[in-house]
Amino acid sequence: MNLAQSLPLLVVASSLVPGAIIFFLDEKQTVARIFLNMAGALIKLALAGVMLWGIVHGYHYEIRLPLLPGIDLFLRAGPLAMLFVTLSATLWLLTTIYAIGYLEDSPHRSRFFGFFSLCVTATAGLALAGNLLTFLLFYELLTLATYPLIVHRGTEEARLAGRNYLIYTIGGGALLLLATVWLYTLTGTLEFTARGFLSGLDAVHHPALIVIFVLFIAGLGVKAALLPFHGWLPQAMVAPAPVSALLHAVAVVKAGAFGIVRVVYDVYGIEFAADLGVTLPLAILASATIIYGSVRALFQDDLKRRLAFSTVSQVSYIALGVAVVGPIATIGGLVHLVHQGIQKVTLFFCAGNLAETLGIHKVSEMNGVARRMPWTMTAFTISALGMIGLPPLTGFISKWYLGMGALDAGQNWVIFILAGSSLLNAAYFLPIVYAAWFKPSPSTWPHERSFGALETAWPLLLPPIITAALTLGLGLLASSPISPLEWVRFIASREFAP
Amino acid sequence: MTGDLLGIPWAVLLILLPLIGGLACFLLPSLSKSLGLLCALAILVAVGGLGWQLAENGAQRYAIGGWGAPLGIDLYADGLSLLMLVMAALVGLGVSVYSSAYFNGDKARHFWPLWLFLWAALNALFLSADIFNLYVTLELLGLAAVALVALAGGADALNAAMRYLLVSLLGSLFYLLGVALIYHGFGSVDIAILAQRIEPSPAAWSAVGLMSAGLLLKTALFPMHFWLPAAHASAPAPVSALLSALVVKAPFYILLRLWLEIFSPTGAAPGQLLGQLLGLLGAAAVLWGGIQALRQTRLKLLIAYSTVAQLGYLFLAFPLGTSIAWKGVFYLLLSHALAKAAMFMAAGNILYFCGHDRITDLDGVAQRLPLTLAAFSLAGVSIMGLPPSGGFVAKWLLLETALRSGQWWWAAILILGGLLAAAYIFQVIGHAFTQADAPAETGLVPARMEWTAVMFAFAAILLGFFATDAFELIGIGAPTSGVSGG
Numbered sequence: 001m002n003l004a005q006s007l008p009l010l011v012v013a014s015s016l017v018p019g020a021i022i023f024f025l026d027e028k029q030t031v032a033r034i035f036l037n038m039a040g041a042l043i044k045l046a047l048a049g050v051m052l053w054g055i056v057h058g059y060h061y062e063i064r065l066p067l068l069p070g071i072d073l074f075l076r077a078g079p080l081a082m083l084f085v086t087l088s089a090t091l092w093l094l095t096t097i098y099a100i101g102y103l104e105d106s107p108h109r110s111r112f113f114g115f116f117s118l119c120v121t122a123t124a125g126l127a128l129a130g131n132l133l134t135f136l137l138f139y140e141l142l143t144l145a146t147y148p149l150i151v152h153r154g155t156e157e158a159r160l161a162g163r164n165y166l167i168y169t170i171g172g173g174a175l176l177l178l179a180t181v182w183l184y185t186l187t188g189t190l191e192f193t194a195r196g197f198l199s200g201l202d203a204v205h206h207p208a209l210i211v212i213f214v215l216f217i218a219g220l221g222v223k224a225a226l227l228p229f230h231g232w233l234p235q236a237m238v239a240p241a242p243v244s245a246l247l248h249a250v251a252v253v254k255a256g257a258f259g260i261v262r263v264v265y266d267v268y269g270i271e272f273a274a275d276l277g278v279t280l281p282l283a284i285l286a287s288a289t290i291i292y293g294s295v296r297a298l299f300q301d302d303l304k305r306r307l308a309f310s311t312v313s314q315v316s317y318i319a320l321g322v323a324v325v326g327p328i329a330t331i332g333g334l335v336h337l338v339h340q341g342i343q344k345v346t347l348f349f350c351a352g353n354l355a356e357t358l359g360i361h362k363v364s365e366m367n368g369v370a371r372r373m374p375w376t377m378t379a380f381t382i383s384a385l386g387m388i389g390l391p392p393l394t395g396f397i398s399k400w401y402l403g404m405g406a407l408d409a410g411q412n413w414v415i416f417i418l419a420g421s422s423l424l425n426a427a428y429f430l431p432i433v434y435a436a437w438f439k440p441s442p443s444t445w446p447h448e449r450s451f452g453a454l455e456t457a458w459p460l461l462l463p464p465i466i467t468a469a470l471t472l473g474l475g476l477l478a479s480s481p482i483s484p485l486e487w488v489r490f491i492a493s494r495e496f497a498p
Numbered sequence: 499m500t501g502d503l504l505g506i507p508w509a510v511l512l513i514l515l516p517l518i519g520g521l522a523c524f525l526l527p528s529l530s531k532s533l534g535l536l537c538a539l540a541i542l543v544a545v546g547g548l549g550w551q552l553a554e555n556g557a558q559r560y561a562i563g564g565w566g567a568p569l570g571i572d573l574y575a576d577g578l579s580l581l582m583l584v585m586a587a588l589v590g591l592g593v594s595v596y597s598s599a600y601f602n603g604d605k606a607r608h609f610w611p612l613w614l615f616l617w618a619a620l621n622a623l624f625l626s627a628d629i630f631n632l633y634v635t636l637e638l639l640g641l642a643a644v645a646l647v648a649l650a651g652g653a654d655a656l657n658a659a660m661r662y663l664l665v666s667l668l669g670s671l672f673y674l675l676g677v678a679l680i681y682h683g684f685g686s687v688d689i690a691i692l693a694q695r696i697e698p699s700p701a702a703w704s705a706v707g708l709m710s711a712g713l714l715l716k717t718a719l720f721p722m723h724f725w726l727p728a729a730h731a732s733a734p735a736p737v738s739a740l741l742s743a744l745v746v747k748a749p750f751y752i753l754l755r756l757w758l759e760i761f762s763p764t765g766a767a768p769g770q771l772l773g774q775l776l777g778l779l780g781a782a783a784v785l786w787g788g789i790q791a792l793r794q795t796r797l798k799l800l801i802a803y804s805t806v807a808q809l810g811y812l813f814l815a816f817p818l819g820t821s822i823a824w825k826g827v828f829y830l831l832l833s834h835a836l837a838k839a840a841m842f843m844a845a846g847n848i849l850y851f852c853g854h855d856r857i858t859d860l861d862g863v864a865q866r867l868p869l870t871l872a873a874f875s876l877a878g879v880s881i882m883g884l885p886p887s888g889g890f891v892a893k894w895l896l897l898e899t900a901l902r903s904g905q906w907w908w909a910a911i912l913i914l915g916g917l918l919a920a921a922y923i924f925q926v927i928g929h930a931f932t933q934a935d936a937p938a939e940t941g942l943v944p945a946r947m948e949w950t951a952v953m954f955a956f957a958a959i960l961l962g963f964f965a966t967d968a969f970e971l972i973g974i975g976a977p978t979s980g981v982s983g984g
Contacts, residue, residue: 067965159928178913
């Protein structure tokens with residue numbers, strides 16, 4: 001095992017080790033805690049960068065440790081894995097800065113940041129997982145690591161939200177375990193392979209494979225908040241804002257969506273899945289979730305709940321892009337993994353800023369808030385417009401490829417879903433933007449705190465500005481060679497037979 | 499030098515050490531703590547020696563006093579015995595460390611001799627090569643365990659201890675009757691000899707029935723678990739840990755030996771039918787234990803019912819019957835022992851700190867006893883069977899066998915059992931995480947007690963990474979050679 005091969009392990013360890021140390025820090029050791037957090041985040045980002053460079057130049061990074069008889073703990077940095085690793089490393093760095101600012105005076109910071117690091121460890125692990133067992137391991141670790149973050153406030157409401165979260169996710173994990181073991185008894189291997197490893201299986205197993213697929217989608221759909229497994233997500237909003245940001249942008253919800261991508265492309269193989277006839281039901285389920293989430297979002301006055309239902313809707317774009325079956329739609333779905341993450345994390349940062357600075361929790365309290373907090377609301381507006389799909393922002397790129405892909409695959413009905421969803425997005429985001437910029441502001445805010453010259457503390461302000469800039473920049477530079485879009489094209493080219 | 503060390507009869511030492519240690523503690527009560535800890539360390543070394551011996555030379559048979567079977571007493575050690583001995587040595591060391599802080603004064607004076615006698619009986623049981631010696635050691639084990647339960651004092655504990663005593667005697671009696679029938683019918687009590695001689699006959703069938711009934715009662719398989727929750731919950735915390743982690747496993751070990759070496763290969767047992775029945779009872783135990791655990795309002799009772807459920811898993815391998823399923827059960831024996839010991843120790847710490855173990859009033863435990871809660875949670879991961887942990891490896895292997903053989907209903911039980919476990923464990927964690935209004939500090943928990951619990955829980959998790967190596971050691975002497983399949 002040389003250094004280059006152990007890189008995937010180091011990426012996982014770069015948050016595990018600081019996290020483990022942070023647990024044992026005293027509450028007052030703020031400097032040490034911040035140092036460990038930032039060092040871990042920066043090292044992870046640097047390692048991800050090195051691996052990206054290496055993969056482009058033809059290096060392979062993988063590592064195996066025996067785990068069960070016949071199955072290894074297997075980490076491999078493939079192109080799809082790197083997409084998710086880079087996203088999570090980038091957003092973790094920003095969310096860590098944000099969380100340090102957000103939780104400055106609150107109790108139990110060591111516990112919080114310990115689990116926060118574990119959470120990112122799990123995300124990196126499941127991104128790099130080279131087989132289903134490894135994926136399952138980190139998937140469950142993610143469930144366990146996020147639970148203490150959701151109940152962090154220690155209120156009765158938080159306890160109930162946490163309980164609800166567990167009922168969904170532990171149940172989902174059990175289905176995933178069942179599906180994984182069952183698949184293993186049929187194939188004797190669980191290793192992710194481009195274009196899948198099931199197409200060679202005897203036709204008598206096809207009914208079983210369909211049932212297993214349903215188990216997989218149900219097990220992963222819980223985290224991805226697919227209909228009807230989305231109930232936990234709006235409740236989990238009792239968690240502190242950085243947790244919500246993490247949950248919605250990179251960790252839990254994305255883990256589910258990423259798992260669906262893995263199962264469809266690298267376990268079943270997209271073409272084999274289409275032959276089995278399981279992709280169309282998935283596309284319909286994803287479409288229903290898209291519309292349902294948006295409609296529910298319309299009627300939420302609580303800002304974070306509105307954003308939560310928006311996530312329910314937006315994350316299903318990824319599943320939709322997968323299920324439409326076609327290289328172009330695949331690009332749309334995969335690139336949305338990145339784009340939705342960046343946009344949603346911005347929106348949650350902004351919501352957190354409003355709550356922390358002015359005590360605003362409701363949409364109806366946001367009149368004229370842009371004049372008090374112009375930077376925050378600029379970031380919010382850019383992301384909201386991105387969500388709606390306005391060119392040249394990132395959201396537009398996703399929707400463009402999804403639409404083109406659907407037409408290319410002959411699934412014209414998807415266009416109506418996309419159009420309907422965009423209208424609904426506009427209907428629940430634009431009134432907020434309008435009210436914030438153009439309506440007169442009230443004489444007092446619910447609970448205002450002063451931060452001197454800045455509209456709020458700089459660790460709270462910097463992350464959303466950076467991510468909003470990324471929303472704009474990645475949209476403008478979508479066709480440059482270093483954009484996520486180009487990387488996703490590269491992935492898609494491997495998943496479809498020429 | 500190495501040859502000399504290999505020549506030492508480590509197995510005999512494993513019985514003598516705790517016996518001598520117990521006597522010494524009895525005679526020198528003022529030194530009992532140090533003597534007990536020293537003894538625990540020595541046993542760990544001896545187990546290491548035995549393991550090394552087995553790895554070098556394969557399964558071992560010792561004729562004590564040179565007489566040999568069928569006249570003298572034989573000891574036999576293979577991978578399965580080694581597993582049980584390692585389990586006892588690890589849990590034993592941990593419990594000894596924990597107890598050295600937990601028990602003081604009069605209690606300590608009573609605890610140490612009893613505990614070391616129990617340990618001696620346990621080690622002798624795992625090394626016995628004949629079914630009569632198994633009876634003797636089982637009886638000794640039961641008596642020592644009853645005395646330890648009574649150590650807590652108070653009406654509850656004495657009641658539970660008395661009930662436990664009666665159950666224990668009844669179970670041993672049934673077992674002894676079976677032994678008598680076998681000795682009468684086949685002229686030997688040596689397991690290896692019986693394995694060749696025994697054949698289907700009414701006597702053999704009755705013996706199987708009687709011995710199984712006695713052992714099932716003692717290992718608390720549903721619906722014969724009625725005595726367990728009270729006994730395990732009212733005992734002092736380290737004793738609860740011992741009972742759940744080790745003592746209930748001993749009758750199961752005997753059943754396993756009989757099943758794998760005498761009954762199953764010859765077909766003397768009404769194989770399939772009895773296997774299915776055991777599996778069915780196991781499944782009922784998993785569900786019933788889980789549901790009861792969920793309904794408890796006291797932490798220690800919850801953990802005790804969790805033991806009822808976890809013991810049920812052990813019986814799922816009987817209908818499955820392949821060597822992969824047995825491996826799963828072996829691993830579950832070990833991981834449950836570690837995890838359950840950690841849980842009872844954590845409960846002991848909470849009881850020590852708060853003065854009660856009402857689950858709904860555990861608010862603030864996460865703030866005040868973070869290490870203890872960490873121990874409970876990590877142990878919970880293994881009990882739930884989530885990866886990576888020893889419990890997960892076991893569950894995976896059982897699931898794999900169940901699905902491979904098309905017996906999906908056992909898979910459903912495994913999944914449901916895991917969900918129930920998650921429900922009752924997170925009920926505790928959820929309450930522990932709620933914020934306490936006013937700090938209700940009473941006593942501080944000795945660091946030794948917190949750390950022992952954490953180490954155990956961590957070990958249960960780490961087990962998840964050493965499955966392949968562990969199976970190599972357990973496979974010494976091929977304890978499952980009599981069963982079919984991979």
